Amino acid sequence: MLHRLRAKYGPIFTLYVGSRPVVFIMDGDLAHQSLMERSEIFADRPRPILATSDLNTNLLSINNTSYGSVWRLLRRNLASGVVNPCKATKSSTQVQRMALDILLKSLKKEAEANGGVVVPVHSIQHSVSFLMTALCFGVALDEDVVDKIKNVQMGLLSIVDNRYALNLLPKVAPAREGDQIESISTPSQTSQSPWDGVTGTTTTVLRELSEEDIVSFCSEFLDGSIWAPCAAFEWIMARLVMHQDIQEKLKKEIRSVMGDKKGQVDVEELQSMPYLKAVIFEALRRHNPAHFLIPHRVKEDVMIMADHHEYLIPKGAVVNYLVTSVGLDASVWEEPLELVGEVHARR
Ligand code: HEM
Numbered sequence: 001m002l003h004r005l006r007a008k009y010g011p012i013f014t015l016y017v018g019s020r021p022v023v024f025i026m027d028g029d030l031a032h033q034s035l036m037e038r039s040e041i042f043a044d045r046p047r048p049i050l051a052t053s054d055l056n057t058n059l060l061s062i063n064n065t066s067y068g069s070v071w072r073l074l075r076r077n078l079a080s081g082v083v084n085p086c087k088a089t090k091s092s093t094q095v096q097r098m099a100l101d102i103l104l105k106s107l108k109k110e111a112e113a114n115g116g117v118v119v120p121v122h123s124i125q126h127s128v129s130f131l132m133t134a135l136c137f138g139v140a141l142d143e144d145v146v147d148k149i150k151n152v153q154m155g156l157l158s159i160v161d162n163r164y165a166l167n168l169l170p171k172v173a174p175a176r177e178g179d180q181i182e183s184i185s186t187p188s189q190t191s192q193s194p195w196d197g198v199t200g201t202t203t204t205v206l207r208e209l210s211e212e213d214i215v216s217f218c219s220e221f222l223d224g225s226i227w228a229p230c231a232a233f234e235w236i237m238a239r240l241v242m243h244q245d246i247q248e249k250l251k252k253e254i255r256s257v258m259g260d261k262k263g264q265v266d267v268e269e270l271q272s273m274p275y276l277k278a279v280i281f282e283a284l285r286r287h288n289p290a291h292f293l294i295p296h297r298v299k300e301d302v303m304i305m306a307d308h309h310e311y312l313i314p315k316g317a318v319v320n321y322l323v324t325s326v327g328l329d330a331s332v333w334e335e336p337l338e339l340v341g342e343v344h345a346r347r
Pocket of ligand 1: 062221224228232289290294295
């Protein structure tokens, strides 16, 4: 439907949900104008209309905080602490190694059991879940606990996805009966000693958090950090099987940097692998795990230039970005459906 509306009205148009304007942006130039050049105006998040409100209305989470000091604090905390490769500690490097071991062992076991054939979905999910739960809780959890958390998050994700549809089109999206929301509490059983995970670093920079706030942060972190990387990882592996030439080039680059060294690639070594980075960017363009960004909201009336015309986005409007449409735009990418690592290597 959105593509039909784009063909009729262009890359930006507004729909109304009740009296609330919901703007759709479907091209890269408009996304850049708004999110990069006018970021302060577009950085806010809308309140949920109805659908997700029972999940987290008054709880703190990064993606539903209004633009302001707490918004900045939460992002800075995540970006400069937990996911900052330069802040890697001995324990976080160790947990990465453990996650890699889990992945390799699981792939090997499956290959041996199936005459060399591997469908790596579960191995990837398990290993990424292990890594992210360790970063989240600050401890490496037993693998069966990781599996339980992964399953709860999977159930939660399907509910949230349905409810985002409800937020967008509450009159037409069917409500699901009997949705269950299970809560996660920090498991007490651990196999490693604790270090500073997401909850640890968060508590150092905010007012005292309630237990519900902490559950909300952990749930958001796991939600954001497990499924997108797993989907990206699966697509990259599938593409490397399809494109043996790209696989060969990657192997060459990795060998040239690693030399005779065996084992995990270090963060510093990654800096000398531009082709690897380009292939990851290209795979994210071609197979973006998220069709939409999380909805944004404008805090004042704003005009943006679309096709040489000024387009008004009124104060309070919700703005949705269709990233798949940006990534596959034939007026920007020469062969939008192909995977061409060199495109990003040149940029
Ligand atoms: C392939 C990997 C990933 C992809 C493609 C991805 C994609 C996205 C996208 C599209 C958004 C919405 C941005 C917006 O609306 O402006 C987002 C937000 C977010 N992601 Fe990721 N993500 C990935 C990995 C991660 C990881 C590893 C973490 C945590 C360690 C994470 C945590 C978050 C958080 C907390 C948010 C909300 C931030 C905000 O509201 O500004 N993501 N991600």
